[in-house]
Amino acid sequence: MLSQNLPYMDLTYFDLLSALVILVVGIIIAKIIAGMFKSGLQKTELPELVAEFLSRFVLALLYVAVILATVSALGPDISSIVVGLSAVIGLILGFGMQDTLTNLAAGIWIATLRPFDKGEFVSVTGYSGSVSAVGFMATELLTPDNKLVTIPNKVIWGSAIENATRMPTRRVDVNVGISYDTKLDQAIQVAMDLMKNNSMVLGDPAPAVVTTELADSSVNLQLRAWANTSDYWGVKGDLTNGILNAYKDADIEIPYPQLDVHMDKE
Structure with a gap:
């Protein structure tokens, strides 16, 4: 039965079965080798991103080898397959594979640099x-x-x-507006005390409060505090909520946008 030819083909059932076995086993072995290769890279000082990129590249090469071995098991000489594939690839590249090559080259540069x-x-x-x-x-x-x-x-x-996370520290900026009737020195001191009392705010560089704008309805201040990158959002939330409560406790007005209209009687 296995020695019989397939209908309209020179292949036997044994050739087809052998090719399927090579394909399945080859894929399994390729995944195992790629996994071992990735595990070996992770033990080195290579960044995880580079290790993953290289392991994917090796897996792709192994898949190509498995496909060629599978086709070879069906009968044709492997050299003719390679020549045929090269011709097809050259034709495809001539008709619009430039973007693919560009993406591949860019991926290599990203993983390297x-x-x-x-x-x-x-x-x-x-x-x-x-x-x-x-x-x-x-x-x-x-x-x-x-x-x-x-x-x-x-x-x-x-x-x-x-x-946003490559550097070990980041500056946290929180904007707030105060009324023109507020004593500026008092508002700055309240904001400074808020930042200095936060355990996640770093002392070096020192926190600061700067006047960023004399707006239509408010004097706009910006709280600038340095924190570890991992604490960024925690500090951002603490200062945003904290300055609102601190100014309320100190009777410092955070004004709403307003417009004064003066009408002259004719």
């Missing part, structure tokens, strides 16, 4: 999120509201990248 690492929070091309993965063609960002954004590597490499 590391403008960001896996888990870091970045803003690029109008999107913000934590870096989930860098693939051959695209980079994945996980937004704060748990949306997965996939951006082509060439777009990222050609754009400005803002990395």
